[in-house]
Amino acid sequence: MYLKHIYLRNFRNYLEQEVKFEAQKTIIVGNNAQGKSNLLEAVELLATLKSHRTSRDRDFVKEGAIAGQIEATVERTYGSTDLGLILRKQGRRTARLNCENLRRQMDFLGHLNAVQFSSLDLDLVRGSPENRRNWLDSLLVQLEPVYAYILQQYDRVLRQRNALLRKLKKAEETPSQDTFTQLALWDAQLAANGSRVTRRRARGLERLIPIAQGWHARISGEKEVLEINYTPNVNWDRDDPETVQNAFLAQIRDRQIPERHQGTSLVGPHRDEIELTINGTPARFYGSQGQQRTLVLALKLAELELIEEVIREPPLLLLDDVLAELDPNRQNQLLEAIQDRFQTLITTTHIHAFDAQWLNASQVLSVMEGSISIF
Amino acid sequence: MQALAQALIDAKKQVGFCRICFHLSAEPVCSICSDRNRDKAIICVVADSRDVIALEKTREYHGAYHVLGGVISPMDGVGPDLLNIQPLIRRASQTEVQETILAISPSIEGETTTLYIAQLLKPFVKVTQIAFGLPMGGDLEYADEVTLARALEGRRELL
Numbered sequence: 001m002y003l004k005h006i007y008l009r010n011f012r013n014y015l016e017q018e019v020k021f022e023a024q025k026t027i028i029v030g031n032n033a034q035g036k037s038n039l040l041e042a043v044e045l046l047a048t049l050k051s052h053r054t055s056r057d058r059d060f061v062k063e064g065a066i067a068g069q070i071e072a073t074v075e076r077t078y079g080s081t082d083l084g085l086i087l088r089k090q091g092r093r094t095a096r097l098n099c100e101n102l103r104r105q106m107d108f109l110g111h112l113n114a115v116q117f118s119s120l121d122l123d124l125v126r127g128s129p130e131n132r133r134n135w136l137d138s139l140l141v142q143l144e145p146v147y148a149y150i151l152q153q154y155d156r157v158l159r160q161r162n163a164l165l166r167k168l169k170k171a172e173e174t175p176s177q178d179t180f181t182q183l184a185l186w187d188a189q190l191a192a193n194g195s196r197v198t199r200r201r202a203r204g205l206e207r208l209i210p211i212a213q214g215w216h217a218r219i220s221g222e223k224e225v226l227e228i229n230y231t232p233n234v235n236w237d238r239d240d241p242e243t244v245q246n247a248f249l250a251q252i253r254d255r256q257i258p259e260r261h262q263g264t265s266l267v268g269p270h271r272d273e274i275e276l277t278i279n280g281t282p283a284r285f286y287g288s289q290g291q292q293r294t295l296v297l298a299l300k301l302a303e304l305e306l307i308e309e310v311i312r313e314p315p316l317l318l319l320d321d322v323l324a325e326l327d328p329n330r331q332n333q334l335l336e337a338i339q340d341r342f343q344t345l346i347t348t349t350h351i352h353a354f355d356a357q358w359l360n361a362s363q364v365l366s367v368m369e370g371s372i373s374i375f
Numbered sequence: 376m377q378a379l380a381q382a383l384i385d386a387k388k389q390v391g392f393c394r395i396c397f398h399l400s401a402e403p404v405c406s407i408c409s410d411r412n413r414d415k416a417i418i419c420v421v422a423d424s425r426d427v428i429a430l431e432k433t434r435e436y437h438g439a440y441h442v443l444g445g446v447i448s449p450m451d452g453v454g455p456d457l458l459n460i461q462p463l464i465r466r467a468s469q470t471e472v473q474e475t476i477l478a479i480s481p482s483i484e485g486e487t488t489t490l491y492i493a494q495l496l497k498p499f500v501k502v503t504q505i506a507f508g509l510p511m512g513g514d515l516e517y518a519d520e521v522t523l524a525r526a527l528e529g530r531r532e533l534l
Contacts, residue, residue, distance in 0.1 A: 106519070146520040156483045163449035178455065181494065182447070185487050193483075 001113065001313045002075040002343050003043065010065035011087070012038035013370035023363040024340050027354065028347045029375055030367035036347035039367070040116065040318045042070045043345065046083050047114035047316070048138045049095070049105055049148070060087040074112045077313060081111045109145035113307050117300045118320035124299065125276060125283045125292045132274040139303055140204045143310050147200055154193040154269065161186040162264050169263030190268055191248035197269040198232045199239055205230045205274070207309075212302035219294050219333050224278050226295060233271035290327065297330055301337050317344040324353045351375070395466070397442040397459045399424045407431075407440060414438045416473040418466060420492065422446050422480065430478065438476075441466065446484040447491060455491060463492070468499040478505045481525065 003021055008014040013035045030036045041051050045060075054060070061068040070085045084096035085108075094101055095108040102108055123131045140147045164186055168175055209228045216226035236247040251267045252259075259266050276283040276295060283295055307315040317338055323331060323346060335358070338344055348354070351364070364375040392398070393405035396418075400406070407413060407427075417438030421427055427440050443458045467475050475496055479485040489504060496502045508526030509518050518526070 106521075144520075149521055153483055160449050160483065160487070167449060182449075182455065182491065185490050186449075188490070189483060189487055 001077075001311075001315065003112065003316055004073045004075055004080070006039075006042060007069075007071040008039070008042055009069040009071075010062040011042060011060055011068040011070055012062065014038065015062065015370060017370070017372055019365070019372055021343070021345075021363065023361065024342075025344045025346065025358070025362040027351070027359070027362045027364045027375075028345065028367055028372075029349070029351050029364065030347070031349060034367045035370045035372075036367050037118070037320050038370075039372070040118075040320050040345055040347060043072075043112070043114055043316065043318055044116050045085060045087075046070060046072055046074075047109075047112045048141055049085075049108060050138055050141075052116065052118070052120060052134070052138075057087045057093055058089045061089045065089075072112070076111075083108070083111055104149070106145050106149045109141060109148055110311075113142050113311055113313075113315035114318055115300055115303045115307065115315055116318040116320065117296075117322050118318075119322055119325060121296045121300070121322075122289075122292060124296055129271075129273040132276075133269075133272055135299075136201055136204065136274060139208070139306075140200055142307055142315070143204060144200070150193070150196045150200065154197050157186065157189045157193045158265055158268065158270055161190055165259060165265065166263045168260060187249060187252050190252070190265065191245040194234070194248055194268045195236075195241060195244035198234060198236070198272065199241075199244060201269065201272065202230055202232070202239070208302050208306050211305050212298050215301045215305075215337075216295065216298035219298055219330060220291075224291070224294070225280075226283075226298060227275075227277045227280075229275040229277070231273045231275055233268060233273075293326060294330065297326070297334060301334070304337070304342065314342045317342045319344060319346045321347050321349070324348060324350065392442075396440045397444060397462070398427050398440055412437070416471055417476065418463075418472060418474075419476045419478050420463060421478050422485065422488070426478065426480075441475075443479075443488070443492075446479065446482070446488040448484045458488075460492060460495070464495055464499070467496050472500055474501045474503060476503050476505060481507050 005018065005020045007019075008017045010016075019039070028036050028039060037053075041053060045051055051060075067086050067088045069087075070083075072083045074081050074083060082096075082098050084094075084099070086094040086096075095105050096102065097108060097111065124135055137147070137151060141151075161183075164179075164183060168179065168183070205228065212228060213226050216224065234244075234248050234251050236244045238244075248267065255266050278286045278291065278295065283292060304315060304317060323334070326334065346362075351359070354362075365372050366375040389401040390399055391401070393400040393408055394403050395408040396405060398405045398407065402409070414437050418441050419430065419436060419438055420441045420443065421430070422443050422445060424442055427442060430436050430440075441459070441463045443460065443463070445453055445458055447453060447455055447458070466472065477489045477492060479489050493502050493504075506529040508529055509515070509522060515523070
């Protein structure tokens with residue numbers, strides 16, 4: 001797939017900007033805080049409807065404006081698609097596909113696929129389990145857009161159930177039998193919707209893990225062994241809806257007292273973990289920053305490969321200020337892997353980080369204070 | 376302009392709820408509940424008056440309605456006690472009522488409300504739920520996974 005052009009209006013620090021992508025690789029040069037990452041963020045939003053930098057739409061809107069806009073044209077083997085997104089300071093966003101407003105955001109996904117690799121991705125190794133869950137979820141959303149809907153439904157159940165548990169905790173008198181009838185219904189909803197989330201996470205990881213391990217072995221020169229372990233909050237052994245749902249209900253029964261005491265849901269995929277270990281030691285504690293970078297690089301390359309395998313078209317690769325952070329060996333591994341197959345957008349503060357061969361094959365743009373021009 | 380303003384004032388003054396089914400009505404009993412030709416043995420349960428209007432447009436349904444006035448949503452502080460559920464149980468437990476059809480949107484809250492009401496009504500009356508699935512004229516291959524899954528769930532045996 002190929003992103004032909006993107007148009008930004010009142011998005012982050014861009015007032016109005018059109019960018020035509022004219023080569024398989026585009027290098028975007030600029031000092032810090034000029035708008036390089038904002039451009040990649042716009043592409044990430046089109047691919048996942050999410051940004052790894054914020055979850056609030058108003059953050060996308062330029063100071064003084066009421067709405068920001070992203071328009072783009074993507075060329076796929078089956079034809080070209082126009083994507084549009086309006087993000088508002090207040091109120092819901094509008095997603096448009098070929099100039100038609102979409103009723104469901106799910107229908108927007110799957111037209112543009114992208115893998116984002118930024119310096120923040122080291123949090124995948126060092127950060128909390130939430131970082132890893134979000135990473136896996138946004139990959140799954142690209143592989144199967146319906147997962148976005150499943151996640152949204154689960155989130156809704158969780159919030160409703162938590163509201164009821166909070167009410168129960170606050171209640172001064174003993175709750176009525178009817179309250180427990182209601183809670184049992186929310187338990188069943190949590191089990192039904194939560195089991196969809198955990199089963200899809202397990203299935204996605206099952207495909208990703210061998211690819212990531214392969215890359216990791218190659219980059220580390222076969223010196224390190226990467227293990228990725230999905231440890232769902234609710235354990236289940238047989239992948240069929242009923243078994244998994246029963247496991248949920250059993251665990252909800254077990255955790256009844258602490259849940260009531262804390263007034264919040266303690267059971268479900270919102271507490272899943274994806275363990276990363278190198279040579280048997282948790283990657284968080286293991287080794288140098290360089291080794292952690294190797295791990296993240298292996299994960300990103302695996303994402304790229306898996307998306308290509310499932311979509312049957314190479315996704316975009318967004319490299320946000322990371323090339324300079326990799327040592328020459330890892331840089332070469334990455335460049336060799338992407339070759340000319342993946343359209344790649346690269347941001348950097350220093351153009352001389354690239355060798356001449358690369359610069360000749362790339363379109364080079366410069367960004368200054370929210371304005372993009374030819375370098 | 377004057378006419379419009381007067382219409383709004385009248386609407387505000389006159390429109391209340393039917394004391395039987397809680398549908399919007401200018402009279403104490405709405406035109407559907409007072410219609411002798413409607414089959415009072417069947418009650419269709421909906422969340423909102425707008426749903427009654429949508430179903431009426433089909434001209435396919437000739438039973439009575441019951442408007443809940445919302446769906447269960449702990450987040451918004453809406454428990455079953457705020458909905459017209461007790462009056463529904465009183466209505467449904469009358470001997471002449473043979474079936475209640477639950478026609479509540481299949482959102483998370485709608486589904487939970489459906490399950491809640493079904494539990495309460497089951498001892499008194501036959502409870503059914505409307506089918507959710509493919510739109511007419513829709514092609515299977517263009518239907519999304521969620522809709523297809525729901526349609527599969529609601530499949531039925533052919534005679």
